[in-house]
Amino acid sequence: MNFIVMCIIPIFIATILIVGLKEKKDIFKLFVEGCLEGLKMVYKIFPYILAITVATYLLKSTGALDFILIPLRPLLTKFGIPDDIVPLCLMRPLSGGASMSVVMDILKTSGADSVSGKMAAIIMGATETTLYTITILFGAVGIKKLRGVLIAGLIADASAIITAIILVNIGVI
Amino acid sequence: MSKIWGAMLIISIAVAIFTGNVETVVSSIMTSGQNAVENILGLVGMMCFWNGLFNIFEKTSAIKTFSKFFSKIIGKLFNKKELNEKAVEYMSMNMASNIVGIGNAATVNGIKAIEELQKENPKKDEPNDNMTTFVLVNTASLQLIPTNIIALRALYGSSSPSAVIFPIWIVTAVALIFGIVSIKILNRRM
Secondary structure, eight states: OOHHHHOOOOOOOHHHHHHHHHTTOOOHHHHHHHHHHHHHHHHHHHHHHHHHHHHHHHHHHHHHHHHGGGGGHHHHHHHHHOTTTTHHHHHTTTTTHHHHHHHHHHHHHHHHHHHHHHHHHHHHHOOOOOHHHHHHHHHHHOOOOOHHHHHHHHHHHHHHHHHHHHHHHHHOO | HHHHHHHHHHHHHHHHHTTTOOHHHHHHHHHHHHHHHHHHHHHOOOOOOOHHHHHHHHSTTTTHHHHHHHEEEEEEEEOGGGOOOOHHHHHHHHHHHHTTHHHHHHHHHHHHHHHHHHHTSTTTTSHHHHHHHHHHHHHHHOOOOOOHHHHHHHHHTTGGGGGGHHHHHHHHHHHHHHHHHHHHHHHHHH
């Protein structure tokens, strides 16, 4: 099972290259052009990373996070939710860049294979920046009434977070 | 976002002053600034690589084959009466791009699709059922291989970076089912 999962990415890469060559595309040029786009993306998200890294670091180092989590403490321990996951859950629907940097911070301080590291990776990978997506798509056609979209999107996010926490706690990963 | 970010900083500074360890504020800003740079530098290579690879994918016929599969699903999920052919085409391209992780292409096709859906929408300032459902599907992360997450896990020393793929699929599926059920119910009531 693990071997199959590990094969997915290399096979995927090889398939793309083979299809590209078969259709006589200039795959090297396309690759380099795409890389440049990637670099621009990094350039664009860096300010978010900096803003949120500073803020989350301050919350933790000053002890403010412990203070905020006091009322939630019984709930967190009961359901096996690590403290550092809470800021991620709050930020995930609002900002992709910000939540990405929270995930980085969790992986760095707690470790990629720790309980919170796994939860953070799954939550980040299985959800989208709900608010941003709604704004872009409805914004493009000038719609301001949202009807049920926001609520349904947040229900989906919440169910993703809960499922991720359960999966890690029962040891699926 | 401004309120949350502002609150994070202000609360931290207030707690620091209150508990008397004000020096931590300045030293934390310095350390975390360095951390932010290290984090992004670690990610640059992988992000560029995947973007380059997906740029090849986007220009081949594979993406079209992929999107044909989605046009069938669209027929089942959406109200066909308010759906024109172009809308179906853009919607399937949008979903196919999301699945393979070409964010830019997904956004472009998503916007074109919603413009087509808007043409069939009688009330211009209020989304119809197809539009709400389409936007909801876009707020779910359909990505098949979460490349950024795997890169991050590898960067921070995971023993098996791609082990999250399967759990991510399960969680995405659960979220999508909850989301679609909710929007179908809410579409009738709101």
